[in-house]
Amino acid sequence: MAAKKNAFYAQSGGVTSVINASACGVIETANKSYKINKVLAGKNGILGALNEELIDTSRESKSTIAKLKQTPGGAFGSCRFKLQDPIKQKKEYERLFEVFEAHNIGFFFYNGGGDSQDTTFKISEMAKKLNFPLQCIGIPKTVDNDLPFTDCSPGFGSVAKYVATSTLEAGLDVKSMSETSTKVFVLEVMGRHAGWIAASSCLASNEMEDPPHIILLPEVAFEKNKFKAAVKNTVKRYGYCVIVASEGVRDKKGKFLADAGSVDAFGHKQLGGVAPFLAEMITKLGLKNHWAVADYLQRSARHIASKTDLDQAYAVGKYAVQLALAGKTGLMPTIRRVSENPYKWTLSEVSLKNVANVEKKMPAAYISKDGFKITNVGRRYLRPLIQGESTIKYHHGIPDIARLKNIPVQKQLRSF
Amino acid sequence: MAAKKNAFYAQSGGVTSVINASACGVIETANKSYKINKVLAGKNGILGALNEELIDTSRESKSTIAKLKQTPGGAFGSCRFKLQDPIKQKKEYERLFEVFEAHNIGFFFYNGGGDSQDTTFKISEMAKKLNFPLQCIGIPKTVDNDLPFTDCSPGFGSVAKYVATSTLEAGLDVKSMSETSTKVFVLEVMGRHAGWIAASSCLASNEMEDPPHIILLPEVAFEKNKFKAAVKNTVKRYGYCVIVASEGVRDKKGKFLADAGSVDAFGHKQLGGVAPFLAEMITKLGLKNHWAVADYLQRSARHIASKTDLDQAYAVGKYAVQLALAGKTGLMPTIRRVSENPYKWTLSEVSLKNVANVEKKMPAAYISKDGFKITNVGRRYLRPLIQGESTIKYHHGIPDIARLKNIPVQKQLRSF
Numbered sequence: 008m009a010a011k012k013n014a015f016y017a018q019s020g021g022v023t024s025v026i027n028a029s030a031c032g033v034i035e036t037a038n039k040s041y042k043i044n045k046v047l048a049g050k051n052g053i054l055g056a057l058n059e060e061l062i063d064t065s066r067e068s069k070s071t072i073a074k075l076k077q078t079p080g081g082a083f084g085s086c087r088f089k090l091q092d093p094i095k096q097k098k099e100y101e102r103l104f105e106v107f108e109a110h111n112i113g114f115f116f117y118n119g120g121g122d123s124q125d126t127t128f129k130i131s132e133m134a135k136k137l138n139f140p141l142q143c144i145g146i147p148k149t150v151d152n153d154l155p156f157t158d159c160s161p162g163f164g165s166v167a168k169y170v171a172t173s174t175l176e177a178g179l180d181v182k183s184m185s186e187t188s189t190k191v192f193v194l195e196v197m198g199r200h201a202g203w204i205a206a207s208s209c210l211a212s213n214e215m216e217d218p219p220h221i222i223l224l225p226e227v228a229f230e231k232n233k234f235k236a237a238v239k240n241t242v243k244r245y246g247y248c249v250i251v252a253s254e255g256v257r258d259k260k261g262k263f264l265a266d267a268g269s270v271d272a273f274g275h276k277q278l279g280g281v282a283p284f285l286a287e288m289i290t291k292l293g294l295k296n297h298w299a300v301a302d303y304l305q306r307s308a309r310h311i312a313s314k315t316d317l318d319q320a321y322a323v324g325k326y327a328v329q330l331a332l333a334g335k336t337g338l339m340p341t342i343r344r345v346s347e348n349p350y351k352w353t354l355s356e357v358s359l360k361n362v363a364n365v366e367k368k369m370p371a372a373y374i375s376k377d378g379f380k381i382t383n384v385g386r387r388y389l390r391p392l393i394q395g396e397s398t399i400k401y402h403h404g405i406p407d408i409a410r411l412k413n414i415p416v417q418k419q420l421r422s423f
Numbered sequence: 424m425a426a427k428k429n430a431f432y433a434q435s436g437g438v439t440s441v442i443n444a445s446a447c448g449v450i451e452t453a454n455k456s457y458k459i460n461k462v463l464a465g466k467n468g469i470l471g472a473l474n475e476e477l478i479d480t481s482r483e484s485k486s487t488i489a490k491l492k493q494t495p496g497g498a499f500g501s502c503r504f505k506l507q508d509p510i511k512q513k514k515e516y517e518r519l520f521e522v523f524e525a526h527n528i529g530f531f532f533y534n535g536g537g538d539s540q541d542t543t544f545k546i547s548e549m550a551k552k553l554n555f556p557l558q559c560i561g562i563p564k565t566v567d568n569d570l571p572f573t574d575c576s577p578g579f580g581s582v583a584k585y586v587a588t589s590t591l592e593a594g595l596d597v598k599s600m601s602e603t604s605t606k607v608f609v610l611e612v613m614g615r616h617a618g619w620i621a622a623s624s625c626l627a628s629n630e631m632e633d634p635p636h637i638i639l640l641p642e643v644a645f646e647k648n649k650f651k652a653a654v655k656n657t658v659k660r661y662g663y664c665v666i667v668a669s670e671g672v673r674d675k676k677g678k679f680l681a682d683a684g685s686v687d688a689f690g691h692k693q694l695g696g697v698a699p700f701l702a703e704m705i706t707k708l709g710l711k712n713h714w715a716v717a718d719y720l721q722r723s724a725r726h727i728a729s730k731t732d733l734d735q736a737y738a739v740g741k742y743a744v745q746l747a748l749a750g751k752t753g754l755m756p757t758i759r760r761v762s763e764n765p766y767k768w769t770l771s772e773v774s775l776k777n778v779a780n781v782e783k784k785m786p787a788a789y790i791s792k793d794g795f796k797i798t799n800v801g802r803r804y805l806r807p808l809i810q811g812e813s814t815i816k817y818h819h820g821i822p823d824i825a826r827l828k829n830i831p832v833q834k835q836l837r838s839f
Contacts, residue, residue, distance in 0.1 A: 018599070021600070022599045051602040054603070079694065080595030080596045081596075081600075086604075105569050168821075171820065171821050172822060176495050176720070176723035176725060176822070179495075180723040183434070183497030184437070184497075187468075210819075244544050299717060301720065303597065305591070310592070370442055394820045395820070403626075403810070404809035406591060406592070408591070408595065
């Protein structure tokens with residue numbers, strides 16, 4: 008029997024409300040295996056490996072690890088850091104394998120979006136080349152929902168549920184105020200390149216008259232006059248208007264609206280934010296309005312996570328370990344939609360080679376002709392992803408989160 | 424035995440996530456009384472009485488009325504509308520009593536903040552003067568928590584819970600990203616005149632190092648250099664910094680920061696929002712930052728309402744009816760803190776005469792010396808108000824809200 012190896016796990020890119028559920032899936036599954044000794048987490052993603060800053064997850068109690076499932080953010084720290092091209096510049100890769108060797112690491116799990124899958128792929132290729140025994144598995148995560156070959160990306164469903172719920176709730180507020188006060192409400196949500204998140208607000212509505220009345224997507228070129236007419240018509244018809252706008256809305260020339268603003272008196276570029284930009288336009292129509300920018304609140308709102316999303320986040324972490332234990336490498340677990348109503352899903356996997364640098368776009372068939380609504384086809388895709396609630400425990404009125412000790416592993420090497 | 428009379432109920436001012444719980448308390452209690460026939464709700468607050476637009480709540484099912492407890496916004500519509508001074512201009516008051524008479528209204532319940540309590544007081548005085556049999560009871564409501572003589576204002580506790588939870592959640596997100604990306608996060612919350620809402624974010628923290636690191640209150644004059652130094656020090660110390668800012672933050676001269684901005688190239692006043700204003704300042708410090716503006720999301724977030732707040736909102740509605748049935752008039756139910764740990768509260772009442780035009784300010788003892796934190800005394804006051812969760816039912820992944828028929832009562836009078 009081969010000696011037990013350690014596993015490396017790290018979180019990368021923008022964090023989500025359920026990425027720690029994937030961490031939990033990895034750690035709990037690894038801890039049950041006779042092939043894996045400890046899971047060593049990278050402090051701040053791949054930087055933890057480069058800097059030999061490894062966290063010994065075996066020093067945490069079982070209950071703390073279990074509580075990761077109800078803790079948003081990245082428990083071990085994340086990073087926005089792209090490794091250099093291994094062909095042009097090998098130093099970083101050499102260091103990684105030096106660290107892996109020093110800490111007896113035989114399994115590599117990297118939890119992130121497209122770039123992170125690419126990193127995992129490069130490391131798996133390098134391992135083969137060096138004949139270094141390392142099973143490399145990428146774990147999908149991104150609120151942007153743009154990973155290919157998977158029904159959805161863990162992290163997205165919970166943002167979608169937050170956005171749909173917030174649209175419903177704020178919509179009821181605006182509706183009550185509209186007779187004598189606020190008539191238009193703009194909610195800005197994430198999505199620089201794709202409108203998946205803004206689109207998910209459509210799930211707040213049952214009837215044509217329900218909010219959101221106008222959804223602005225990066226996929227649809229913004230036309231000022233068409234937009235203004237739609238706002239005026241909606242207010243005329245229903246008495247109020249709720250707009251959900253992607254941060255990445257752009258005009259015909261591809262220029263972001265948030266950047267289209269003028270400079271201020273000091274020559275500074277006017278502050279970004281699509282919502283305030285649209286609000287000014289609406290004010291000029293003589294309509295009292297309010298705006299909100301959800302920003303990090305939307306992707307950290309574990310208190311209203313989708314149970315479906317949470318389950319999938321845990322499952323891909325668990326499956327990643329199972330794949331690695333089966334001797335597989337260079338793969339990413341995927342979610343496969345088995346049936347839509349009722350929603351049933353299963354796990355599959357895809358070669359990281361195919362994932363790298365492919366972005367899943369929102370199909371044109373999901374967008375209505377006028378560009379302001381989501382079609383029934385789109386709703387059928389989105390609806391299952393927000394199903395189910397996973398209530399969390401509260402302590403003194405606020406969410407009871409995992410407070411990890413994050414004890415570092417003794418360094419063996421010189422610093423990088 | 425006196426003939427049964429109808430009761431008038433209406434919602435006024437900015438709505439909350441639990442004002443409909445007060446409506447539910449009124450309607451359910453009135454429906455059990457042999458003295459009250461129907462509860463007629465004013466469409467859009469007092470405007471419903473002026474315009475004789477009354478909604479027959481007896482046409483709703485018991486289960487729909489019960490579901491008001493989990494429905495944010497104002498189910499019958501609210502208004503921002505101040506009645507004219509009855510001494511200078513009697514016409515509006517004459518009309519009100521004409522409507523009350525035409526619809527056999529003997530009870531008047533007005534659910535709102537300071538202005539609405541003033542309106543209720545004036546109507547109660549007028550009723551006495553006219554010898555019109557009308558029991559007038561104001562029902563407290565405001566997210567601003569500025570009503571006097573009551574431990575807190577229904578609506579506030581739920582916003583406080585939302586803000587504390589969001590600060591905790593987004594704080595975990597920023598912390599994970601801070602090594603290589605976002606280092607500072609600004610959350611803008613409501614509170615134009617008082618910092619109660621921003622203050623409540625303090626409940627997210629257990630330790631000095633926990634977010635929020637800086638709270639900006641309207642009560643403390645904003646000093647740019649002091650603020651910038653605090654941000655830099657916090658980032659230096661903890662690696663990141665979370666700021667919660669009241670929309671009403673102002674400088675020494677009392678000028679709102681959100682208005683202090685320059686004009687743009689077209690001579691337009693720069694768009695408001697304290698968060699983007701602060702964000703620009705932080706960018707100039709060379710610190711990558713993100714900002715969010717919660718706006719209506721915070722006051723409509725029924726999905727994360729405080730159970731304490733919800734219970735109190737229902738209780739003041741119920742108690743208002745009980746007071747009226749006991750022949751009382753010109754009163755407002757209040758919440759009295761009986762003990763702090765454990766929090767126990769009971770109901771009392773205050774004369775509307777005393778409530779009118781009195782604003783409860785945040786005590787100076789709640790604010791730390793440097794002006795950026797909330798003291799333990801303040802925390803002890805705030806903590807109980809966010810206790811408990813009231814989970815709601817979901818339907819297809821979104822909150823299952825009451826969908827009222829809102830059937831109008833036949834008009835008896837000419838239009839106003």
